[in-house]
Amino acid sequence: MTTELYAFTCGFLTIPRGFLLAGEKGLITVPVPSYLIVHSKGRAVFDSGLHVDALQDTLEYAGEMLVRYHKFHFNPGEQISARLEAVGVGADQIDIVINSHLHFDHCGGNGQFPNADILIQKREHEHAKAVGSDRGYLLKDWDTGQRIRSVDGEYDVFGDGAVVCLPTYGHTPGHQSLRVKTKTGGEFILCGDACYLKDSLDRLHTPGVIADKDAALAVLQRFREMQDRGARIMFGHDPDFWKTIPQAPVRLG
Ligand SMILES: [Zn+2]
Numbered sequence: 001m002t003t004e005l006y007a008f009t010c011g012f013l014t015i016p017r018g019f020l021l022a023g024e025k026g027l028i029t030v031p032v033p034s035y036l037i038v039h040s041k042g043r044a045v046f047d048s049g050l051h052v053d054a055l056q057d058t059l060e061y062a063g064e065m066l067v068r069y070h071k072f073h074f075n076p077g078e079q080i081s082a083r084l085e086a087v088g089v090g091a092d093q094i095d096i097v098i099n100s101h102l103h104f105d106h107c108g109g110n111g112q113f114p115n116a117d118i119l120i121q122k123r124e125h126e127h128a129k130a131v132g133s134d135r136g137y138l139l140k141d142w143d144t145g146q147r148i149r150s151v152d153g154e155y156d157v158f159g160d161g162a163v164v165c166l167p168t169y170g171h172t173p174g175h176q177s178l179r180v181k182t183k184t185g186g187e188f189i190l191c192g193d194a195c196y197l198k199d200s201l202d203r204l205h206t207p208g209v210i211a212d213k214d215a216a217l218a219v220l221q222r223f224r225e226m227q228d229r230g231a232r233i234m235f236g237h238d239p240d241f242w243k244t245i246p247q248a249p250v251r252l253g
Contacts, residue, residue, distance in 0.1 A: 003162040005182050006036040006248035007234075008083045010049030011074035013105060019069070020196045020237065022208040029073070030237035032105050034080045035190055036087075036248060037180055041158045042095035045116070046178050046190050048109030049080045051141055062104065062138065081112040087249040096157065097146075098165065100192025100236075101172045102128040103136040111144040118142075119157065121167060122150040124174025168194035170216030171207070177219075179231070182253030187231040194219050197238040201227070 009031045017024040035046040050072070053061040058072045076082070081091035091112050098119045099107045110118060125148060133139045157163040161181065168177040171193040178190040194216070195201050204220050206213050227233050232253075235241045246252060 002038075002040045003180060003182050004038040004251055005180050005188060005253045006038075006087070006250075007245050007252050008034045008036070008049075008080065008248055009078075009242060010034050010080050010083060010109070011054075011072065011078045012239075013073070014071040015069060016208075018208040020207050021199065021205050022210075024208075028239070030196075030239055031242040032074075033234075033236065033242065034083070034109065035178075035180075035252075036084060036089065037163055039158050039162060043089065043093055044096040044098055044119075044157065044163065045080065045084075045094050045109075045113065046098045047100055047106045047192060048097055048112065049078075050074050050105060051108035051138070052079050052112065053140070054108065055079065061140075063133075066104065066136070066138075079112065080109040083248070096149075098157065098176075098178060099124075099142075100177060100190075100194070101175045102142040103172070103193070104138050104141050106192060108138075108141045110142060110146070111140075113146070116146055118144075118146050118148045119155075119165070120148065120150055121165070121169075121174035121176045122152045123169070124172060124176070125150045127173045168192070168219045168222075170194065170210065170212045170214075170219050172211050180253070184253050186253040187226075187229075188234055188253055189223060189226055189231050190234045191223065191236045193236045195223055195233065196236050198235055198241050199238075200235070201233060 014029045017028045037044040097116045155165040
């Protein structure tokens with residue numbers, strides 16, 4: 001097995017804390033993570049961060065509703081294609097972009113990958129098509145013209161168990177997380193928004209904005225079991241946790 005995993009922070013967002021932890025007050029500034037997975041059968045990116053248009057005018061890009069609750073901290077060089085280039089990987093060399101879901105901070109960079117297939121859960125694609133540009137979805141982020149491979153449930157990306165999509169519905173109707181078994185033997189769970197913070201898991205504290213609370217709680221329980229088994233849970237937007245995560249070109253696993 002030759003799978004390698006690298007992490008990137010592609011900007012930050014300041015958002016209401018209650019979005020992440022129901023009932024909490026104030027604001028929190030969170031990282032926007034993205035990952036590169038290098039496998040002998042191809043290169044994949046998991047979540048692509050923010051759209052390059054957000055480098056210019058966030059109001060024009062995201063619209064009044066999104067900007068009201070999201071302050072962007074996103075500078076040239078922080079978009080995923082530039083971050084990859086800085087470690088010697090061209091965006092045109094990426095074969096697959098796997099999105100946890102199609103909210104703007106998880107698929108905004110999809111358009112930066114001209115040769116990639118987009119791998120998402122079928123029900124997330126259906127939901128995005130129904131929503132269009134509303135409630136965190138923006139057509140220009142997810143409707144970027146590449147071939148969309150939509151899968152239904154658990155899916156083994158390279159056929160050898162190294163990189164597996166795990167349905168983790170709840171945050172959105174078709175959210176998925178990714179399990180990566182790396183070269184060094186470590187198993188990582190890239191949560192996406194199925195588990196924002198270490199606190200979410202420790203306290204089983206669900207977010208304030210959520211499609212299905214019971215489903216989301218069941219997902220947190222599954223993550224706890226995986227953690228007990230020794231898997232490393234990569235919290236989706238935890239600022240303190242992400243400070244401890246080595247960034248590419250240092251390999252995470
Ligand atoms: Zn998010």
